[in-house]
Amino acid sequence: MTKVLVTGAEGQLGSDLVSFLTLSGYQVFGMGKSELDITNEDEVNRIVALIKPNIIIHCAAYTQVDQAEFEQDLAFLINGIGTRNIAIAAENIHAKLVYLSTDYVFDGSSTTPYHEFSPVSPINIYGSSKLAGEHFVRGFHSKFFIVRTSWIFGVHGNNFVKTMLKLAKGTEPLTVVHDQVGCPTYTMDLVNCIVKLMETSKFGVYHVSNTGSCSWFEFAKEVFQQSNILTTIKPCTTEEFPRPARRPKYSVLDHMGLRINQFAAMPHWKNALNRCLLQMKRKETGSLSQE
Numbered sequence: 567m568t569k570v571l572v573t574g575a576e577g578q579l580g581s582d583l584v585s586f587l588t589l590s591g592y593q594v595f596g597m598g599k600s601e602l603d604i605t606n607e608d609e610v611n612r613i614v615a616l617i618k619p620n621i622i623i624h625c626a627a628y629t630q631v632d633q634a635e636f637e638q639d640l641a642f643l644i645n646g647i648g649t650r651n652i653a654i655a656a657e658n659i660h661a662k663l664v665y666l667s668t669d670y671v672f673d674g675s676s677t678t679p680y681h682e683f684s685p686v687s688p689i690n691i692y693g694s695s696k697l698a699g700e701h702f703v704r705g706f707h708s709k710f711f712i713v714r715t716s717w718i719f720g721v722h723g724n725n726f727v728k729t730m731l732k733l734a735k736g737t738e739p740l741t742v743v744h745d746q747v748g749c750p751t752y753t754m755d756l757v758n759c760i761v762k763l764m765e766t767s768k769f770g771v772y773h774v775s776n777t778g779s780c781s782w783f784e785f786a787k788e789v790f791q792q793s794n795i796l797t798t799i800k801p802c803t804t805e806e807f808p809r810p811a812r813r814p815k816y817s818v819l820d821h822m823g824l825r826i827n828q829f830a831a832m833p834h835w836k837n838a839l840n841r842c843l844l845q846m847k848r849k850e851t852g853s854l855s856q857e
């Protein structure tokens with residue numbers, strides 16, 4: 567039985583990974599921060615050596631993009647040094663390593679989709695710290711998959727889809743930025759792809775998002791349309807909605823890695839959103855009927 571250790575197992579991606587892997591017959595060790603703090607080198611070495619997983623899927627991260635601008639040390643400690651600890655421990659026991667990275671390693675100045683060989687140049691602390699993690703993985707591990715993904719949504723944790731659905735219940739008209747374009751990614755589609763990758767020896771960097779692209783404004787509009795919610799939504803510019811961290815204006819990912827290694831194409835994000843909204847409804851109905 568293949569043993570898989572998942573870090574950040576209580577996060578939005580980690581939660582879905584643990585459920586899917588368990589249902590698929592893997593022996594899964596899902597570790598939240600309280601069970602495995604990736605910044606604690608001794609703890610990482612002890613737990614990894616004790617479990618001896620065949621594969622480590624490293625989802626744990628500092629993910630607060632704006633707050634990272636004020637907590638630079640903490641962001642690099644978790645995303646850089648924490649990833650170094652995982653990479654070294656995984657290499658010591660010859661486990662394969664899947665490291666989750668981000669479209670924010672790019673600066674957004676391109677006008678065509680970024681592929682896996684495009685030059686990186688992050689413009690905020692979060693992106694820089696995740697890139698530091700990529701460097702540590704390349705430096706300390708020999709059988710790795712670096713999976714760059716973007717704009718994640720799913721039933722667990724906080725994400726854009728849930729925020730929009732919550733805001734639509736208010737009375738204020740909604741304003742959403744229209745000049746940042748990227749690729750939404752449904753956790754379940756990402757999980758599926760990660761599992762396919764990790765079963766192979768086709769190591770390297772992969773861009774994994776749903777296909778198609780949109781602005782945050784277009785994404786919000788589609789959420790409301792598919793949910794049959796009538797609400798007033800207006801486009802705005804990044805300048806009109808200033809945030810502490812700069813964001814790439816264009817971070818559309820090209821999936822060259824999947825293509826040239828003969829992996830299946832990812833579903834379109836509108837199709838993914840439809841399945842996610844159904845999953846959210848099923849979860850809501852399930853929890854209501856248990857009350």
Ligand SMILES: NC(=O)c1ccc[n+]([C@@H]2O[C@H](COP(=O)([O-])OP(=O)(O)OC[C@H]3O[C@@H](n4cnc5c(N)ncnc54)[C@H](OP(=O)(O)O)[C@@H]3O)[C@@H](O)[C@H]2O)c1
Nearest residue numbers: 574576577578579599603604626627629666668715717718
């Ligand atoms: N969300 C996105 O749109 C997006 C886009 C591109 C890439 N990614 C990457 O995809 C991965 C999964 O993202 P996600 O959305 O699932 O993130 P998430 O929901 O924020 O989950 C990350 C988890 O890591 C945990 N964590 C933080 N510090 C830790 C530490 N020192 N030791 C162990 N665990 C720690 C967090 O716990 P606490 O919450 O208790 O701190 C959280 O449960 C991350 O690597 C992220 O960088 C995400």
